[in-house]
Amino acid sequence: MVDRQQLEVLDREQCLGLLRTVQVGRLVFVEDALPAVQPVNFRVKRDHVVIRGAGGAKLATAAGDTVLAFQADELDPELRAGWSVTVVGHANLITDVTELVDVSGTWLKSWVDGRRDHFVRIEVEKVTGRRLHTPVTPTA
Template sequence: MEALETQDCWRLLRSVTVGRLAVWVDDHPDIFPVNYKVDHGTLVFRTAEGTKLQAATGDTPVAVEADGVDPDTGVAWSVVIKGQAAPVRNPDELLDTVGLLLFPWQSGKKEHFVRITPDTITGRRFKVVPPLTWWTPLDDATRSGLE
């Protein structure tokens, strides 16, 4: 496993457009898929009114995780940003954000833009190993039961 430098994390985040947004809702964590764009050291996504918007823009920090794998090399990566999310309200900033061409996957009214400003960004890269090389304590138990 290789820990990634910050600039590598941002480059990888730019290479995909979908991640998972982790938020705190009432008394439990929740995760939502979001399509996003990187914008000047932040992530921006669009959403409609609802649980995701309320939870993301509350007082509790959020996290976004994105990942990918190169099928030719078998090298995978994962990047996590943690920080505060806030609605984009400033008219000039809103116009700039609209220019990101951030199109939701689902139809419907998604007029809220949310910007996540990270406090931390971490990433790692690793080689995916073939499933036959995985080992768990259950492997021996299963084998013993069949012999």
């Protein structure tokens, strides 16, 4: 008998709900005309992905209203189960004072020392997600 994986395609609300359960994802952007991926702390705020950073390539990318991707997941290799969500959308630097005050209160301590004074919003224009359920052993 062979175990069969159960793959579930997730809708937008399920994807955003799962993103709210984790704190680290991967930002996918272009740097020096090449793809780049960096782990980032994030939050979902008003159905947008918000990243807090110090600057550098991520900030430069976001300041230009650039389209980028973001991905987060939670996987269990022992159970061969988990989920993955990918977001694609325009990134913008948050500059409105009221919005900055609102988003800044939702952050835990950064994993990296130093100031993290910039907030980037990714507008969720396209979101896809998959959940892989624990294999089910067929009954005879």
